Amino acid sequence: xxxxxxxxxxxxxxxxxxxxxxxxxxxxxxxxxxxxxxxxxxxxxxxxxxxxxxxxxxxxxxxxxxxxxxxxxxxxxxxxxxxxxxxxxxxxxxxxxxxxxxxxxxxxxxxxxxxxxxxxxxxxxxxxxxxxxxxxxxxxxxxxxxxxxxxxxxxxxxxxxxxxxxxxxxxxxxxxxxxxxxxxxxxxxxxxxxxxxxxxxxxxxxxxxxxxxxxxxxxxxxxxxxxxxxxxxxxxxxxxxxxxxxxxxxxxxxxxxxxxxxxxxxxxxxxxxxxxxxxxxxxxxxxxx
Amino acid sequence: xxxxxxxxxxxxxxxxxxxxxxxxxxxxxxxxxxxxxxxxxxxxxxxxxxxxxxxxxxxxxxxxxxxxxxxxxxxxxxxxxxxxxxxxxxxxxxxxxxxxxxxxxxxxxxxxxxxxxxxxxxxxxxxxxxxxxxxxxxxxxxxxxxxxxxxxxxxxxxxxxxxxxxxxxxxxxxxxxxxxxxxxxxxxxxxxxxxxxxxxxxxxxxxxxxx
Numbered sequence: 245x246x247x248x249x250x251x252x253x254x255x256x257x258x259x260x261x262x263x264x265x266x267x268x269x270x271x272x273x274x275x276x277x278x279x280x281x282x283x284x285x286x287x288x289x290x291x292x293x294x295x296x297x298x299x300x301x302x303x304x305x306x307x308x309x310x311x312x313x314x315x316x317x318x319x320x321x322x323x324x325x326x327x328x329x330x331x332x333x334x335x336x337x338x339x340x341x342x343x344x345x346x347x348x349x350x351x352x353x354x355x356x357x358x359x360x361x362x363x364x365x366x367x368x369x370x371x372x373x374x375x376x377x378x379x380x381x382x383x384x385x386x387x388x389x390x391x392x393x394x395x396x397x398x399x400x401x402x403x404x405x406x407x408x409x410x411x412x413x414x415x416x417x418x419x420x421x422x423x424x425x426x427x428x429x430x431x432x433x434x435x436x437x438x439x440x441x442x443x444x445x446x447x448x449x450x451x452x453x454x455x456x457x458x459x460x461x462x463x464x465x466x467x468x469x470x471x472x473x474x475x476x477x478x479x480x481x482x483x484x485x486x487x488x489x490x491x492x493x494x495x496x497x498x499x500x501x502x503x504x505x506x507x508x509x510x511x512x513x514x515x516x517x518x519x520x521x522x523x524x525x526x527x528x529x530x531x532x533x
Numbered sequence: 534x535x536x537x538x539x540x541x542x543x544x545x546x547x548x549x550x551x552x553x554x555x556x557x558x559x560x561x562x563x564x565x566x567x568x569x570x571x572x573x574x575x576x577x578x579x580x581x582x583x584x585x586x587x588x589x590x591x592x593x594x595x596x597x598x599x600x601x602x603x604x605x606x607x608x609x610x611x612x613x614x615x616x617x618x619x620x621x622x623x624x625x626x627x628x629x630x631x632x633x634x635x636x637x638x639x640x641x642x643x644x645x646x647x648x649x650x651x652x653x654x655x656x657x658x659x660x661x662x663x664x665x666x667x668x669x670x671x672x673x674x675x676x677x678x679x680x681x682x683x684x685x686x687x688x689x690x691x692x693x694x695x696x697x698x699x700x701x702x703x704x705x706x707x708x709x710x711x712x713x714x715x716x717x718x719x720x721x722x723x724x725x726x727x728x729x730x731x732x733x734x735x736x737x738x739x740x741x742x743x744x
Contacts, residue, residue: 257575374584378569379671382679504570514705517709518708522632526730
């Protein structure tokens with residue numbers, strides 16, 4: 245058993261404890277949107293390290309290319325031309341991909357044991373060999389990230405290069421970033437780094453600059469420094485208060501044990517009724533009538 | 534009417550075949566659906582060749598069940614309107630369960646319990662079909678907004694739960710009420726059974742035969 249599998253915080257569709265003797269430091273990727281120049285080196289590095297190649301698509305008239313995440317595109321740059329104040333155009337470029345939530349909606353929704361794993365370092369990883377392709381993770385995700393591959397019907401997303409991190413390397417996208425927009429380290433260090441960046445941005449005319457580490461999902465292991473942290477929606481619809489949908493929480497929460505219990509009780513009620521009352525038989529004399 | 538004098542025809546061959554198509558598809562759907570509903574039931578995916586096969590097969594089986602149910606509903610709809618006799622029967626429900634029932638009203642082809650099972654399925658199965666199409670990956674789900682998919686997946690589970698409870702009651706009632714299962718296997722019941730459980734229906738069918 246690889247040591248990495250001894251630091252599992254949670255496994256999908258598993259009601260007992262996962263092997264979690266090892267406690268590793270929580271890691272995080274910090275994406276400083278204010279430093280991003282939209283060069284897509286991170287996209288290329290992701291494709292290269294993970295050996296995934298998307299189909300060559302067609303130009304949609306904007307820089308977003310490929311136009312969306314897919315089974316083979318685990319991170320894409322989202323380019324938004326916005327006017328946070330009238331007459332003041334800003335080009336906001338956000339690297340989109342899995343946020344590695346502390347409370348992952350995908351993992352909560354997944355019905356296949358061990359198809360989604362959360363490590364103690366915070367990475368939420370899909371183990372596609374256990375994936376059944378039902379797409380429940382897509383239903384559970386508050387960030388619209390997982391994609392079913394047309395090639396094999398399994399769901400894929402950013403792994404935060406769990407294979408690299410397990411051997412002490414930084415994620416491929418971090419290594420490729422030429423501006424220092426992407427940094428990686430322990431979550432604590434990344435928060436500190438972000439705080440320094442926010443002070444700098446505040447001085448440069450961005451009073452609302454801030455860290456995006458949404459508490460609705462327990463915080464994330466991919467965080468953003470945003471110039472307009474009060475309006476994350478400006479960044480290609482980044483949700484302001486993401487949380488697992490109450491419908492998903494209900495479906496994967498109390499209904500699961502309650503309905504299972506209800507079905508079991510219905511069967512038992514029948515059995516014990518039979519034991520107590522006996523069969524409902526037509527009496528002999530009636531037969532002779 | 535059977536040629537044997539003490540038997541009455543209750544369900545013809547087509548009705549019986551369709552009933553069992555419905556029953557088999559329902560059980561396959563309940564098993565594969567429960568398998569993906571709670572991890573405690575995930576082992577049931579082994580019956581279908583694994584998790585992925587369960588996920589692939591379930592919706593196709595669902596379409597077959599829906600078509601089968603349409604056929605059944607069209608056929609038995611008229612016999613399932615709730616009557617005054619049914620309401621009177623309901624007042625004796627405790628005695629019926631205790632096998633102490635006397636002076637029951639004259640019940641037609643189906644009693645209130647059977648009618649309730651029917652009406653629950655009349656609502657549950659179309660709901661299961663519609664919500665099931667919405668969550669049918671990879672063909673249809675991408676066409677729907679995510680919040681509708683979330684709603685559908687919850688409603689699908691709730692409707693399935695209600696239908697499964699109704700069917701557990703239906704199966705138990707058939708086992709408990711001796712002489713009922715042959716109505717769906719052989720197609721006939723004894724005259725005594727018909728007179729005892731469904732006297733109004735018995736009168737009707739014996740009249741038809743005399744004509």
